[in-house]
Structure formats: C-alpha cells, structure tokens
Amino acid sequence: MDLASTQAMVLDVLQRASSQNSEILKPAEAKLSEWEIQPGFYSVLLQIVTNHSVDVNVRLVAVLYLKSGVDKYWRKNAPNEISEEEKRSLRQGLVTTFAEPVNQIAIQLGVLISKIARFDCPREWPELIPTLIQAIENNDPLIQHRALLILYHVVKALSSKRLAGDRRLFQELSASIFAFILNLWNTFTEAFVTSINHDAATEIVTENLEKALLNLRILRKLTVFGFHKLHEKQDCLCFLKMIFERAKTALECRKQLRGKGIYVLELCEKFIIHLTKVLLSVLDMHPISFVSFIRPTLEFTVFYLFTTEGTQYTYERFIIQCLNLIKGILLCSEYKLAKIPELTKDIAQEANQIKVSFFQPEILTDICRKIVSHYMLLKRDDLELWDADPETFANDEVGESWKYSLRPCVETVFVTLFHEYRDTLAPVMVEMIKETATVVDVHDLSGILKKDAVYNAVGLGAYDLYDEIDFDQWFTNTLVQELKVKDPNYRIIRRRVSRLIGNWTGIKLSTDLRPLLYECIINLLGSDEDMAVRLTTSTTLRHGVDDFEFNAEQFRPYLDTTFNLLFSLLKETTECETKMHVLNVMTLVVERVGQTIQPHTEALIHYLPLLWKESEEHNMLRCAIVSTLVQLVKALGPASAELNPFLLPIIQLGTDTKQGAIVYLLEDCLELWLTVLENTSNMTNQLMQLFDNMPNLLDYSTETLHCCLVIILAHMLIAPELVMKTQGLQLMTACDSLMADMRSEGILMLTRVVENFIRASPNLGCETVKVILPRIFQSIYQTDTMPMLLSMYLSIVARVLLSSHGIFTEIISLVARKENNNEHNVLASILDVWISKMSNVTNIERRKLVGLALVNLLTTQSRPVMERFKGIIERILEVLHDVSKTDENGATVDSLVLTEGQSPSHFQPESENYETDHDQRKKQLILLDPVHNIVLKDYFQSQLLELQRQIGPVNFEQMLQMVDPDVLLQIKKYYFKL
Structure with a gap:
C-alpha cells in the first residue's frame, strides 16, 4: 500500500476516533491501539498533524496519539521502540511546525517536542535549540510566538532532569541563551507597556504580553535551575533587580486594562504572579543568593499589602504571593542564627540583620493591626456563602491550602510573624482585645466582624499569648456571656468564640472549668443553632476530648446529650466532607470514653448501615465509617458480635485484592478485622470465609504485612x-x-x-x-x-x-x-x-526454651549430640543459673514456671479495664507453653537418668568425664546428685 493510501486510511480512523458516538469511537480507538507499534505509524500521524487542511479535531486526536506514542516507545530499549530512522524523520518534521495556527494544537506540539528533547537533546538533537532561536528571531509574529512556546516547554522539560550530567548540560544551555532571552523579555515587556500607554488595540497588547510572559517563564526556569551561584552571575542579578520595577509597572497597567477584555486582564495578572514566582523560587532554591533581595522584597510586599497607596493595585492571587514571600523569608532556615553551619554563618547574620533592621516595632505593629483588622475580616462573599451553603463555608475554613487560598494564607503568615516577634506583637494583641472587650451591639456588623477577626488572631496566637492572657477569667467572665447572645448577627461571634475556646482548651484551660466547657458545647450543638456554628463546635469538642487532661468521668454527665447532638448533626449534614468530619469527632469520643459509650450507641449503630450505602461513591467517608466501627466494636466488646452481619461484608470488600475499594479501605478494614477477632469468642463460617x-x-503490600500477621495469629488462636x-x-x-x-x-x-x-x-x-x-x-x-x-x-x-x-x-x-x-x-x-x-538468645524465656530443647536432645542417641556433650551440658547449666531462684523456704525453684492461678507477669492488656477475648487466648497460650509448665531442673535430671539407663553406668561416667570438673561440681552442688 502506498503512502497516500496509508495516510488516507489512518485519517479515516482518526476521524472516527474524534466522534462522540461510542459505537464509532471504540472500534477506532482499538484500531489505533493496534497500529501504535507498527513502523511508520507516527510519521503518518505527524503528516496529518501538520496538514492544516485537515479538521482541527482530527489533528488534535492525531497529536495526542503521537504524544502518547513518544511516552511509550521513544525511550531506548523500550518494548516496540520506534526505530532510529523514524525518530530522525520525526525530529526533522517537528522543527518545521512553527506556523501552527491553532493554539491548542501548538501547545500539544510544544509538549510533544519537549518530551522528545528530554530524551534526545542535546546529544541526538543538537540542532533543536539553534533552530528554535532562529525561529524566535523571525519577523513573522506567529512563528516567533510558536517558537517561544516550544522553547518554554523544552526548557521546562530539560530543567526537570536531576542527574549530575544532565544538570551540567542544562547549566551550559542556560549560560548560552540567558542574555538573549533576557533581552527579548525586556523588549516585549517594554512593547506591552508602550502599547498600554498609547491605548493600542487589544490584539497588539495581547500579542506583546503573551510573548513577554513566555520569555518570563523561560527566564524563571533558567534562573532557578540553570545556575549554581546566582549572586555571581551579573545577568541573573540584573534580571532579579528588574522584577520589582516590572511588577510595579505591570500592576499599574492592570488598572488600565479593565476595558480591554477578560483574557488580556487575566494574562496581565498571570504576568505579575509569575514575577513573584521568580522571587519565591529563588528564595526557595537559592536562599544565599537571595540575601541581597530580602530588603527590596520586604519593602515591595509591605508597600502593596499594608499601605493605602499600595493596596489599590492588589488582587487576591497577588496578595497571596506577597504574603508567601514574607513567610518564606521569616521561615528560611538559612537565615536563622541557631544551629547554622560555619560556612553560612556570615550569610545568616547578614540576613538576620536585614530582617531586624526592617521589622522595627512600628512596622510590625502596623502589619499586625492591618492583618487582623483588614485581611482577617470576613468579607461579603464569605457571609453570602455562609447563608447559602454553611457546610461549604465551614469546610473552606479548614480545608484550603495556604499556598493558594487567601484566608489560610493570611492566618499562617500571622502565626509565623507572631511567633517570630512575640515580644513586640503580644502587647499589640492584648491591646486589641481590650479595644473589643465590650459586647458589640447586634446591629453593628462592622463591630462584630472586627471582634471576630481579633478573636481569630487570639486563637491562632494562643501558644505565644500564654503568659499574656488569663484565659480562665476571660472564658468565664466574657466569652461564656457572649455565647448567650442568640441574635442571628451574633452567630459570627458565637462561632468564633467556639473556635477560640477550642484553640485554647489544650493550652490553658483549668480542669475545673471543663464542665462549663461541655455545657457551652451542648448549647452550641443544638438543632436551633446555626449549622456553621454547630460544625465549628464539633471541632471544639474534638479539641476538648483529644487532650492530655481529658477526664472521662468528668465528661460522663454530658456524654449522652453530647453524643445525641453529634448524631443529629451527622444526620442533618449533606456534604460528604462534613459527614466525615462529624463522624471523626464521634469516633474520637467513643475512643476516649471507652465502654462507657455502650448505652448511647443504638441510634448510631442503626444509622451507619444506611450511611455506608449512601457513601458508595465516597471512599474517604467510608474510611471514616470504618474507623468509627473500630471504636464501636472496642466499646461494645463481646456484644459487638451482633454487628457482624454488617461488619464482615465491609471487611470483605476492603480486603479483597480484586476490588478497587482496597486502595482506600485496606488499612482501616484490617484494623476493623483485627478488632472484631479480638472481641470474638467463637469461630464462625463467615469469619472463615473472610480468612x-x-x-x-x-x-x-509490605506496608500492611504486620497487621495481616497479627490477624492470622488472632484467627489461629480462636x-x-x-x-x-x-x-x-x-x-x-x-x-x-x-x-x-x-x-x-x-x-x-x-x-x-x-x-x-x-x-x-x-x-x-x-x-x-x-x-x-x-x-x-x-x-x-x-x-x-x-x-x-x-x-x-x-x-x-x-x-x-x-x-x-x-x-x-x-x-x-x-x-x-x-x-x-x-x-x-x-x-x-x-x-x-x-x-x-x-x-545471642538474651530473652530469658527463649533461653529456657532452647535450653529445654538441648536437654531433650540428650536422649536422642545421636552421634553429633554425644560428640558435643560437654558444650551442651555447659549451655544447660548456664540456663539453669538464669532461671533458678531461691524461694522463701530456701529451696531452688524455676522462676518461669507458673503455678495455678498465676498470671504471666509480662502479660498486660493495654488497659486494666479492657481485656478482650483475644487477650485471654494469648494468656492461655503462655500458660500452656513448656517454658512455663516444665521445671528445667527436674527435666534435666530425668533426662540424665534416662541417658544413664540407655548407655549404662560405665559409659555414662565416661561421658561425664568429658565435662569440666568445675561444671560438674556446680551441677552436683546446686541442682542434684549424679
């Protein structure tokens, strides 16, 4: 079949593979999978991809299959490896794709070329980079853009290689092209700014900004991964110094882009964010080189975050990046004076001096107050989300990453700053508490939000405010009173007070005040309370229960009410994540109060099967359910056998290697399996089937091997x-x-x-x-x-x-x-x-065991045993000395032999109040052990007498002559007469 026919056939299948009809799509995909190991297949795909007259969707499918083929078959010695000849042809064809008009396909081509470059550049593909540079210098805007796009993906791929040789090659590449890319970046950035100032057409602004951003992305990779010591590279220092001015200019340009469309505005924001990413990456990867940029970075971030002039230019993602820069500088280990290597001592001292000189008390006070009074305030969007979806609001509070979400970011920066400069900021927080000490009017939303922010800060800084605040007095005189205000607006304060109490519970709350804490929790968990407040209070309960000073007896009067309220909350929630959170709190309560929970579990036991059925698509919720079941079985003890019809199918599902659920459920289900066995008195057919x-x-998995072996032992003992x-x-x-x-x-x-x-x-x-x-x-x-x-x-x-x-x-x-x-x-x-x-056998029980076995060998009539009679007798005597002790009557007794009713001294269940059937079985195993029911002295004597009978007195006496007289004397003197 000629090339044209082959191409037509592949094109036909690709067209069918781009269909939305599964009956057409699946056979086409099967045919493509069949062809993917055929020689020449990828060359045909490339011809289709580069043919601009072919339908865009078909070309996109072709480039995706081409990319997949490179992943599978390009590596040397890979099964069905693409031939060297075809590889050469593909490389040559790919460097002619700079005029691709469709952006989506251009991106895929860039990724494809980068994957090949990771394998072949520069050794097998030395012309790639020069060809890209040449295309970038082309006057055609499209060719220039596509070449920059490809170069970015190639640089990104090469920078990710970590072997020493590969890193050296990338450093050589970086040194050769850095100045060229830096110059391009300056050119396109200036063109972007000029086009804004001259109110140029959106297309021109976009084109310049896209190219400036691509160059910036390349520069970031080259800077971070292409140089060993940035502070010794003038071009790099020049680039880093320019970032601050470029960011300032871009922020000003952003304000002028509001009428030019969403895309160009977002592009400008990406450009600004990427400037801050350069600083973050250098701080992370080259902290020593970053020292000279600490002060300009702090001045830059503080200006835009904490001054009236600067905040008008900011937006959320930029604020997050700036906050992370401040946090990164504060936490950088190379800038800490304690425990630093001698080589970096001067650097650390210089960095520390810069921080000290910058963070003067006045600046710290302003930053602290601004964070609390501005960035920690709940915004209108937050309150609207609270009204519309309180569960999502509550989950967002605890679930988002500080790297990408503003509120967690603000909170982590506050904690870092507060911990670093506690002596300066603690009085500031105490003063802010005094400013918000009075009960706010329920109609004063501004005052409520300010109090909420201050309380949030006090909760976050609890450890560092330990000596500054008498929390017991504040709790009883102020916070408890604020919880009694039931106005809808005051839900903000009730929720925050609840969280604040949770923060302080494990730090500074007297044991005597625990009952008052439980009463507050009960009041806030009621069904008449706001859902977000109830969810936050469940977390407060978790803090209160999961505390070193928690007293189960003290909690007992509140157990029934608390558990029932938690159960009601669990049923009322709808989100999987929320149910999981509440269930985890209930699990912890069950774990901490133990068997005391038994009378209060009936409703939960009836609800869990329903929840299990509803959570079929939510594996993490199912994990939480299994964890709850573990604690329930422990609490119910032998009575938990009634739950086995529900429990065993769950364990079966989570431990069946043929089921996909095992990935999520295995560890929890193994723990449940073991707990069921520990509280089982008799083996059943269902348990044997599970086995x-x-x-x-x-x-x-080797990670669960230990648990599996313990389960095997538990089964076997039953x-x-x-x-x-x-x-x-x-x-x-x-x-x-x-x-x-x-x-x-x-x-x-x-x-x-x-x-x-x-x-x-x-x-x-x-x-x-x-x-x-x-x-x-x-x-x-x-x-x-x-x-x-x-x-x-x-x-x-x-x-x-x-x-x-x-x-x-x-x-x-x-x-x-x-x-x-x-x-x-x-x-x-x-x-x-x-x-x-x-x-080497140091354990006394094992020493006796191997000693008993040596005694047993004496009468085996074995030549190797008789030849080693002297050594065997000496070892037995050593063990006799180890296990023998003198009793009250002066008689020598075996210390390891257990008398009737005596319990093994080393056998102690985890809790005196919690001894399972499994514990009893393990104890019985010990009691039946020869180590604990055979007297070594008596057994040794009887075996020697039997040996004497077997070989006769004369031969026996000759055997004894082999033993050292000293050893023989000890045996006769301390143990028995021979």
Whole structure:
C-alpha cells in the first residue's frame, strides 16, 4: 500500500476516533491501539498533524496519539521502540511546525517536542535549540510566538532532569541563551507597556504580553535551575533587580486594562504572579543568593499589602504571593542564627540583620493591626456563602491550602510573624482585645466582624499569648456571656468564640472549668443553632476530648446529650466532607470514653448501615465509617458480635485484592478485622470465609504485612486446628515465598507467626509449618544471620524438637538432601552454631526454651549430640543459673514456671479495664507453653537418668568425664546428685 493510501486510511480512523458516538469511537480507538507499534505509524500521524487542511479535531486526536506514542516507545530499549530512522524523520518534521495556527494544537506540539528533547537533546538533537532561536528571531509574529512556546516547554522539560550530567548540560544551555532571552523579555515587556500607554488595540497588547510572559517563564526556569551561584552571575542579578520595577509597572497597567477584555486582564495578572514566582523560587532554591533581595522584597510586599497607596493595585492571587514571600523569608532556615553551619554563618547574620533592621516595632505593629483588622475580616462573599451553603463555608475554613487560598494564607503568615516577634506583637494583641472587650451591639456588623477577626488572631496566637492572657477569667467572665447572645448577627461571634475556646482548651484551660466547657458545647450543638456554628463546635469538642487532661468521668454527665447532638448533626449534614468530619469527632469520643459509650450507641449503630450505602461513591467517608466501627466494636466488646452481619461484608470488600475499594479501605478494614477477632469468642463460617482473603493480602503490600500477621495469629488462636487444616499450608507457603526476598525485620515478623502456630497446637502446628522449616534450619548456620533473627530460628527449632522428633528428623533429612550432605553433618552444623551462639538468645524465656530443647536432645542417641556433650551440658547449666531462684523456704525453684492461678507477669492488656477475648487466648497460650509448665531442673535430671539407663553406668561416667570438673561440681552442688 502506498503512502497516500496509508495516510488516507489512518485519517479515516482518526476521524472516527474524534466522534462522540461510542459505537464509532471504540472500534477506532482499538484500531489505533493496534497500529501504535507498527513502523511508520507516527510519521503518518505527524503528516496529518501538520496538514492544516485537515479538521482541527482530527489533528488534535492525531497529536495526542503521537504524544502518547513518544511516552511509550521513544525511550531506548523500550518494548516496540520506534526505530532510529523514524525518530530522525520525526525530529526533522517537528522543527518545521512553527506556523501552527491553532493554539491548542501548538501547545500539544510544544509538549510533544519537549518530551522528545528530554530524551534526545542535546546529544541526538543538537540542532533543536539553534533552530528554535532562529525561529524566535523571525519577523513573522506567529512563528516567533510558536517558537517561544516550544522553547518554554523544552526548557521546562530539560530543567526537570536531576542527574549530575544532565544538570551540567542544562547549566551550559542556560549560560548560552540567558542574555538573549533576557533581552527579548525586556523588549516585549517594554512593547506591552508602550502599547498600554498609547491605548493600542487589544490584539497588539495581547500579542506583546503573551510573548513577554513566555520569555518570563523561560527566564524563571533558567534562573532557578540553570545556575549554581546566582549572586555571581551579573545577568541573573540584573534580571532579579528588574522584577520589582516590572511588577510595579505591570500592576499599574492592570488598572488600565479593565476595558480591554477578560483574557488580556487575566494574562496581565498571570504576568505579575509569575514575577513573584521568580522571587519565591529563588528564595526557595537559592536562599544565599537571595540575601541581597530580602530588603527590596520586604519593602515591595509591605508597600502593596499594608499601605493605602499600595493596596489599590492588589488582587487576591497577588496578595497571596506577597504574603508567601514574607513567610518564606521569616521561615528560611538559612537565615536563622541557631544551629547554622560555619560556612553560612556570615550569610545568616547578614540576613538576620536585614530582617531586624526592617521589622522595627512600628512596622510590625502596623502589619499586625492591618492583618487582623483588614485581611482577617470576613468579607461579603464569605457571609453570602455562609447563608447559602454553611457546610461549604465551614469546610473552606479548614480545608484550603495556604499556598493558594487567601484566608489560610493570611492566618499562617500571622502565626509565623507572631511567633517570630512575640515580644513586640503580644502587647499589640492584648491591646486589641481590650479595644473589643465590650459586647458589640447586634446591629453593628462592622463591630462584630472586627471582634471576630481579633478573636481569630487570639486563637491562632494562643501558644505565644500564654503568659499574656488569663484565659480562665476571660472564658468565664466574657466569652461564656457572649455565647448567650442568640441574635442571628451574633452567630459570627458565637462561632468564633467556639473556635477560640477550642484553640485554647489544650493550652490553658483549668480542669475545673471543663464542665462549663461541655455545657457551652451542648448549647452550641443544638438543632436551633446555626449549622456553621454547630460544625465549628464539633471541632471544639474534638479539641476538648483529644487532650492530655481529658477526664472521662468528668465528661460522663454530658456524654449522652453530647453524643445525641453529634448524631443529629451527622444526620442533618449533606456534604460528604462534613459527614466525615462529624463522624471523626464521634469516633474520637467513643475512643476516649471507652465502654462507657455502650448505652448511647443504638441510634448510631442503626444509622451507619444506611450511611455506608449512601457513601458508595465516597471512599474517604467510608474510611471514616470504618474507623468509627473500630471504636464501636472496642466499646461494645463481646456484644459487638451482633454487628457482624454488617461488619464482615465491609471487611470483605476492603480486603479483597480484586476490588478497587482496597486502595482506600485496606488499612482501616484490617484494623476493623483485627478488632472484631479480638472481641470474638467463637469461630464462625463467615469469619472463615473472610480468612480466604488473607493469602492474597500477604503478597499485596509490605506496608500492611504486620497487621495481616497479627490477624492470622488472632484467627489461629480462636480455632487453631480449623485454621491450620483449612488455610495453614497455603499461608505457610506464602510466608516461605516472602522470606526469600525480605529484610531481617520482615523475616522476624513471619517467624513469630511460625512459632505461634507450633505453640497453639504443637503436633499439628509442626506439620503445618513444615514447608517453611527447611529454610529456617538452613538459615541457622549462615554467617550473616542477625542475633535477634538467630534467636527466633533457634526458638522454632527448639519447639519443633520438643513437639515432634519425627518432623525434626524429617527436616534434617530434607536439608541434607538440599545441600547434598549427610544428616549427621547437618545436625552437627546446627549444634555448633547453637552452642557457640546461644549467648545471642538474651530473652530469658527463649533461653529456657532452647535450653529445654538441648536437654531433650540428650536422649536422642545421636552421634553429633554425644560428640558435643560437654558444650551442651555447659549451655544447660548456664540456663539453669538464669532461671533458678531461691524461694522463701530456701529451696531452688524455676522462676518461669507458673503455678495455678498465676498470671504471666509480662502479660498486660493495654488497659486494666479492657481485656478482650483475644487477650485471654494469648494468656492461655503462655500458660500452656513448656517454658512455663516444665521445671528445667527436674527435666534435666530425668533426662540424665534416662541417658544413664540407655548407655549404662560405665559409659555414662565416661561421658561425664568429658565435662569440666568445675561444671560438674556446680551441677552436683546446686541442682542434684549424679
């Protein structure tokens, strides 16, 4: 098929791929996907893209597929890599696309060329930059604009490379083109200003401004990433010095652009913002080079933010950028005198001196008052949003990023400034509190808004105002009284007072005043109160409950009312984010009061299934629901079993690796699963079905491995034989596979599960874990085994030996076959490590365990054991010394053996009042452990007597002669007569 036919065929499919009809669209997309690995396909796409007679939508689809192909197949050694010949052809074709008339396609071409440049420039594509520079110098405005657009995307892509060689190449590029771009920027910026002053046509203004902005964006990338020490580059310093004057001029021009259309006005605002972005980027990436610009930056920002002459030129995004510049200078670690390296000490001192000389008390006072009295005031738009959508208003207050939203930005700058200059600003805030001390007339909206702003500032600066304000007195004498004013206008103050109290609760509120706090919260949570006030008060409650000094008993009289009001608020809210917030507060209350909540949960328990169903499209809300269920199950204890028909399907959904919900719900659902098991007395078919998810979960994520292993243990303790017979082999096979590629910390977690399987059911447990035992036995005599890991390996070998000699022998045989060795040598190697490294087993219980196993070995009639009789006896004696103590009657007793009714001393549930069924099962596991029910001294004696019977008195006496006389004397003197 010739080229024209191929192009026509591809064009036909692209036309169908741009259709809005899915029946036409999907087959076309499938065909394009099929072609994307065919040689020459992308060359045909480029021909279609550059053919201006083709429909714009079709060309746009073509360039998007071309861009996708570069992502997938341009990289060297990529599967189905585009051939070098076709790459060369594409590069040549792309540098002829400077006359693209459609802006959207021009942008996509710029991105496409930048992606290729990231791979190939400058080595395989050295002509790209010179070609772009040549096109930029062209007299055709369109070609010039498109070349600048492409250069911007190329510079942006190259500046993002981080390898040392790539950064060096970018620095060379920056040095070669910086002066040229700087000159262009000046030219187009001057042309823009001149066209404004001469009231030129909007098209001319727009053209100059677009090119000035593109050059500015290029300059920013070159400045920030293209030079190591900006303060040593004259062109860079010249550029940075010009920014302040250019910004001033652009702000003045902005006022004259109001009648020239929205697009050019927005373009001018982008230009101004990008000027401030240059300063922010240099401050962030080159703080040392920025020192000489600290003062001009502060003068610039303070003029426009805090003077009458300057504020007339500002707009919201510009204000945010200026505030972030002030904050960046205040927080810059290189400008701090404390803990600075000697190399930057002079820089820090210079920067600090500049800040000190600039931030004089008068300026600080003016800034503080302006922030509070102007920038913190609620605006008309805020109040209109409050009226129209109180939930969104409340959420906006806490949810927006300080980088992009004015109110959070103002608040963070205030906190930073206040903390930095506390001694100067604390008296100012105290004075402002006095100025707003009286109750404002409910009709005086201006006074109400001013008081609201002052209270907001006091809340934000709570930590730094600790010594300046007697909060207890202020709370009881003023704030409580203001909460009683129920006029609609005063909702602003009630909401702010509620938030203020929340800010101070964990800082300086007496325990004696907590009941008054709870009464205020109850009054503000009522259904007759404004929704935004109620939502803010729920946050206040969270602060009050989530506090070190919170007393559940003190809160008990208010629990029922508070919980019911929270529940009503939860039902009345409609926004997902709001429901999640209220639910989180309820969860915290349940967590802090524990089982006291039981009588008050019925309504919530009935509502949660409905909320779960409604939240199908809101995964974060579902996470909050699951967190609430965790605390409810803990609070209800064994009674929570009634909730299992609701809980188990949720856990099933959140832990099924085939379900998309697992991405959001896994961690919370694992915690819920474990909590359900901890409070379950009997295994059920539903729980066993849920356990089918576990093998896949072990492979799903290492981050949740620990929780999964704890769940396996919890399941196994409820029904050891059932779990081992149904899932044991599959789980141990998965664990064995995981151990092959795991670090020591992960292996340690897995081996604890193996050990607990044997502890729970010694015979069946050994049979179940048999698949993983060869790896553990072999690992014992590996030289790089960590001491803690070796201790676990020896413990497992010891338990296998004490539980089943048959399986122990079988594993030794398996290891011998794997290593092409004989069984005696394998056992000998294990014993040599065991005897020489037993000091690594530091835990007293594990020492006794491995000691018991050594005692057990004495009667095995094994040659490797008999040959090491001396070392084995010495290790056993060491363990005897460790575990033996003298009782009240002077007799030597085993300190680890538990008598009837005695509880393991180390077993303590998290709370004395909260002991779950799982805790009882773990305690029972300890009580049944050979370490706690076998007296080592008696077992040692009986084994020696059995050995004497097996080999006869004469041979036995010869064996004893192998032992050091000192050791033998100690055994006879302290433990028993031989």
